[in-house]
Structure formats: structure tokens, C-alpha cells
Amino acid sequence: MLKIVRVLLVEDHEELARTVAAGLRREGMAVDVVLDGHAALVNAAVNDYDVIVLDRDLPGLHGDEVCRSLVQSGHPARVLMLTAAGAIDDRVTGLGIGADDYLPKPFAYAELVARIRALARRSQRALRPVLVHDDLRLDPAARTATRAGRRLLLSPKEFAVLELLLAAEGAAVSAEELLEHAWDEFADPFTQTVKVTISRLRRKLGDPPLIETVPQAGYRI
Template identity: 45%
Template sequence: MSHHLLVVEDEQRIADFLLRGLREEGYTVDHVADGRTASAMLRSRPWDLILLDWWLPGEDGIQVLRRFREEDRATPVLFLTARDSIHDRVTGLDAGADDYLCKPFSFEELLARVRALLRRPAKMEEAALTFQDIRIDLATQKVTRAGHPIDLTAKEFSLLVYLMRNAGKIVSRTRIYESVWDENYDGLSNTLEVHIKEIRRKLEAWGPRLIQTRRGRGYLLDAAATDEAEGGES
């Protein structure tokens, strides 16, 4: 089976060069040219390898990579950039890149790095998320609490997965909107609050509150915390 690669590159000449060469080598390759589209594509399906440029319209590659690593810790990422200082390399690697290739580069070297990253033993895929008595089967997208099935909409499911992957940490409204809705929080929309209220209603039919409000800061998934009602939220 062909490996499925995503190329995130805004320079069309370089993108065409990569797409043509990688496809000739037998890889299945998709391409996007800006950071926001890249973030959506990264969540759209499993990828075998990401080739990510640093300078991108909208959001740069570092922002895209950091957000991706919050949700996916296994998929290898090869950073492509003209920034070649030691500091830049460290920044890219610390953000979650598995390898770093400076432009201009030879296609032979790129292929060697691609092959090396694809040869790495696959990490155990995360099969399920659990917190207290809540369990999410990521393959089937089934959610249960204390053994009882919980029927969530697609967006409620994504939101609960995000909260469970960040259990014990306060996550801001801005970060949730960027990660779950792929849009900026305008400070006026109550979309998030409506979804939180509905998830709480469904989960609390079978146990105590676990999704806590932190006034002015966001939300926290924590069994021991005390909720801080905000703006009429319940």
C-alpha cells in the first residue's frame, strides 16, 4: 500500500517539484498552501508523513505543528525551511518536528529522509481515551460513562476528545475554538458554551460533573475540582 503524505508548502514552484518527484517515487501525496487549511487537513485523516514549511500564509508552520502535536504525537513531521541557524533548528525540533531539512535541498536527500522517517517503527496507535468512568473508543467513536452509552454529535465528540486529551489542564476558549472549530474566538459567540452544556447534560445523567468552568480562563476536565459558574452557565 502506498504511503500517504501531506505537503504543506506555499511556494508553488517548490510544491510542484515535491509533488511530481514524490508521486514518481510511488507515494500518494496531497498538497495545501496555507496554515489554516493545513490544520484542517491534518485532522481530516491519518497521514504517514507530513512535509511542513515554516513560512506559511495565515499561521506559520511552528503554530500548525504545535497544535498538531497536542492532538497527534505519532505522525512523523519533516520540517522544510530556509531558516538554518542552530536556534531555528532547535525551535523546529522542540515544536515537535522529527527531522529538519534546510532549503535549498537535493531531492535525493529529501527522499532519504522521507524513507528514514517512514522506516521508524510505528508507535502504538491510541485506541481509546479514558478519564474516571468515561471511555472513548477512537476507532468506533463510541462514548460510554460507567458502561452507559453516550450519544454525542460529531462536534460534541471532538470537543470531549480534546478535553480528555488535556485532562487536568485549563484550556482557554481561544484554544478550543482554534483546535475544535478551526476558527478564532470572537468573544461574542456562545457556541462553545452551548456544546459544553449539552455534553454535561449527557454525561451527568450517569455521574457527577467532570467538566469544570474556570471563570475568565476556560474549562477544565477534573474530578476533584469545584465548578465556577460564569455568566449564567450551569
């Protein structure tokens, strides 16, 4: 099943980290933020990330050491390394220790998003560019969804949940799976967050109803 892109952003500049994380969330990604290398390794050990955006020049534990540890442990996440140094030698070093991609600062935000999506695709099963069920169409790349030709105005979380349900191709998706893949680590598993989002999504999709509740299993289209 398709996973919403889950990102760990490791950046010691707190204001930059907040700004970048907010932008990635608007793109429909689930983003966790840590400010140092030690916290990065702790989070990576307990959470399932698709991409780790790693600042190289971290205090305490250097980004190079974080990358080496991730590679040696066999962590499946792709690593996009950020650094203020844009020299060829620095890029060669970063890639040589196991980073999958390299982006010098300052960077264009659109390029960062494109690189994260490209890295995430390497570890996910390829899906049709547009997900379709009857008169419902969802285009993940364009971030658009329509039903019977009518544009659906969805929040990022509503879009993410609908994408997960369509990608499941008729299989039930549990509330726990939706919470894990569409929200970040601070989502409370005991809240009604998923139920509320499903309810809003049903209203926006209209009639006839498309989302079915499967007792003790979750939801499906």
C-alpha cells in the first residue's frame, strides 16, 4: 500500500526547521523535527521514515556520523544531506558515507520538495499516476481530487487519508495505519482524530457514500 511520505528533518537552526517542516506538511507529508544528531538516531530507531533530511553541520554528533550510523544499522530511509558547503569535495564526501542525495544551502524550496519526493519513490511500490475509483479521481503529484468532475477542497490530512484509502485498492485500512502514515509522531493514538477526518471527508465526497467502515478492521473505498 502507498505510504504518505514520512520525513525526519534534522536541522539545528530551529526557525529554519519550523519553516521547512510547515511547508512540507502543506505538501501532504508527515514531518518530525529534531535539532541534533543524537535525537535523530533515537527517532530513526523507533519510527518508520521514508526520507531523512539531514543537516551535515550539526552540533554534538556531526551529520556525517549520523549518516554512517544509519547506513551501518541498515536503516531503510533515504538520506538527503544538507550543508552550507557546496564544494565538489564536500558533496563527494557526503555521498561517499552513504547519503542518497545532497543539497547545498541556500536551496530553493521547490527543489527540496522535488528531491524528497524522488527519494521516497525509490522505496515505494509504483502506483498509477492518477488514482481512480468510479467517478472519484485523485492526482497525488498535482495535489488535486475530483468527484464527477467537481473539485474537492480537501485539507492536507483529508487528502492524505483519501490517497491511502484509494491506494489500498479496496482493502481495509486501519485507523492505526492511517494515523501512522498520515500524521507525525505527536499524533495521539487515543484521540478521535482519524474518525473526525473520515467524517469530514465523507461530507466533502458527497453521495452516494464511498467510504465504508469495516467493523474491527478500519475503513475502505
